[in-house]
Amino acid sequence: MGRQAKRMGGQEPVGNSVPFDTSVPHIARVYDYWLGGKDNFEADRVAAEQVVATFPDVLVSVRAQRAFLGRAVHYLVAEAGIRQFLDIGTGLPAGNNTHEVAQNIAPQTRVVYVDNDPIVLLHAQTLLTSSPQGATAYIDADLRDTGKILAAAADVLDFSQPVAVMLLGVLHCIPDEDNPAAIVARLTAAVPPGSYLVIAHPASDVTEQLSQSMGDYNKAAAAPLTARSHAEVSRFFAGLDLVKPGVVQLHRWRPGTEDVGQARELANYGGVARKP
């Protein structure tokens, strides 16, 4: 184990979280509230409710995102043969975390989780319940710090073998000035051919409601959020081969029976692509 990765029985990670300030809303806790969780504070709940008031679909959208996560991981393990995941912007533990879905199918799967929220760090133990055949680890790091993430993840993942890089609901936390496309490119450059990239990202071009609501949220939040268009989200997959049906509203990506109706619009894009 390196200094940064934490496993069952491993060392404590070196702290790199955002400041633990409960007086301003943080996306991990706000998202937890929308999902019906209990790991949130008054400021998070107020901000979350304000978004619900102006953009009620957010509640459907976050559940559809978790369902997309489950379908994407199922596809990668059961159909694409992936046995390693780097899940950045993990969020607070919710039902069907990446390692649970993956290890149900292939117990030997190895999963490294990364988040920069101190509350997620506190609950990391729930993410470290690996099957004995596989492994899970947690890295306390910022998505922008790809060097740190890749170095620590290499203690658990074999970067000579395919890895699925998961960026679900986190790239919108990186503003354009921090060049999110370059961050994605550094991550996909570090994994071998046959690896995959999965993205879920709020859409700016489905309904005006979302951008207006996000603008209000940003006035109070610790870190601003950026919704992006279909073209902008698609560009994150540059140089990779998109798995059908491509970048779509994520409830329409290989839908399962648990999903919301296909006819409705959801301002949330999802896509999966393979590194050739």
Ligand SMILES: C[S@@+](CC[C@H](N)C(=O)[O-])C[C@H]1O[C@@H](n2cnc3c(N)ncnc32)[C@H](O)[C@@H]1O
């Ligand atoms: C909306 S939640 C998404 C959770 C999960 N991936 C999902 O799809 O259900 C976003 C998570 O990304 C984390 N996050 C936000 N900005 C980050 C950054 N710069 N580096 C690492 N994690 C970040 C937040 O703390 C939060 O836990």
